Amino acid sequence: VGKINIAIDGPAAAGKSTISKKVAEHFNYIYIDTGAMYRAVTLHTLRNGMDVLDDLSLLDIRLTPLPDQKVFVNDEDVTAEIRSMEVNQNVSRVSSLQVVREFLVSMQREIAKDKGVVMDGRDIGTTVLPESELKIYMNASPEVRAERRFIEEQKKGIEIDMRTLTEQIRKRDEQDKNRALSPLRKSEDAIFLDTSYMSIEEVTSKIIHLAEDTI
Ligand code: C5P
Numbered sequence: 001v002g003k004i005n006i007a008i009d010g011p012a013a014a015g016k017s018t019i020s021k022k023v024a025e026h027f028n029y030i031y032i033d034t035g036a037m038y039r040a041v042t043l044h045t046l047r048n049g050m051d052v053l054d055d056l057s058l059l060d061i062r063l064t065p066l067p068d069q070k071v072f073v074n075d076e077d078v079t080a081e082i083r084s085m086e087v088n089q090n091v092s093r094v095s096s097l098q099v100v101r102e103f104l105v106s107m108q109r110e111i112a113k114d115k116g117v118v119m120d121g122r123d124i125g126t127t128v129l130p131e132s133e134l135k136i137y138m139n140a141s142p143e144v145r146a147e148r149r150f151i152e153e154q155k156k157g158i159e160i161d162m163r164t165l166t167e168q169i170r171k172r173d174e175q176d177k178n179r180a181l182s183p184l185r186k187s188e189d190a191i192f193l194d195t196s197y198m199s200i201e202e203v204t205s206k207i208i209h210l211a212e213d214t215i
Helices: 016-027 034-048 050-058 085-095 099-113 124-128 142-155 162-178 200-215
Strands: 004-008 028-032 060-065 071-073 117-121 132-141 191-194
Touching: 004 016, 004 071, 004 124, 004 200, 016 117, 016 200, 028 034, 034 050, 034 060, 034 071, 034 085, 034 099, 034 117, 050 099, 060 085, 071 124, 085 099, 085 162, 099 124, 117 124, 124 132, 132 200, 142 162, 191 200
Parallel strands: 004 117, 004 132, 028 117, 132 191
Antiparallel strands: 060 071
């Protein structure tokens, strides 16, 4: 059977990466977390200043294969650090820049050119891989998304109250939806999934079935 590309887009904390990993593992596909790439560039600018964007050819970003996808910037493992509050608060600003998007989108297209990729992000169905055989737009209510993120932060030992978290998610979504370049939006041909009242297993098997119908 032929391989397909699966594009999974949606707002922050909708469950995209959890589900995408499971779908990729099921089909033995490559999983690409494009948010991690934007986070890695953001971390690099926070440490070294915005001038690093003048020559992005010096920046090597690498995602390792599943099961435990790690993120490397110039051979340093930044997997944990790209999830920091400081990166959360700056990633939308850095992601709105044309140089950053051009650099990462071309990497993403290169990785996906032979198909067999599950890619999650904000603009995969609309811009990065508009020819994807299956496109999903995943959302959940703001309350459910904040709660899911809250549990994740607690597991990492990070103290943050629900109100701050809800506000941070809301602000990031607003920035991502309203930017000029490839804003977050559902591609017309994407299948909409509200995961508010669905378990991880339900969402995963739904997408696997949709993919099987396409392959
Ligand atoms: O998916 P995650 O929440 O880790 O993404 C972090 C940020 O990276 C998003 O809020 C958005 O600003 C940016 N992003 C993007 N385009 C993508 C993926 C992420 O602009 N395809």
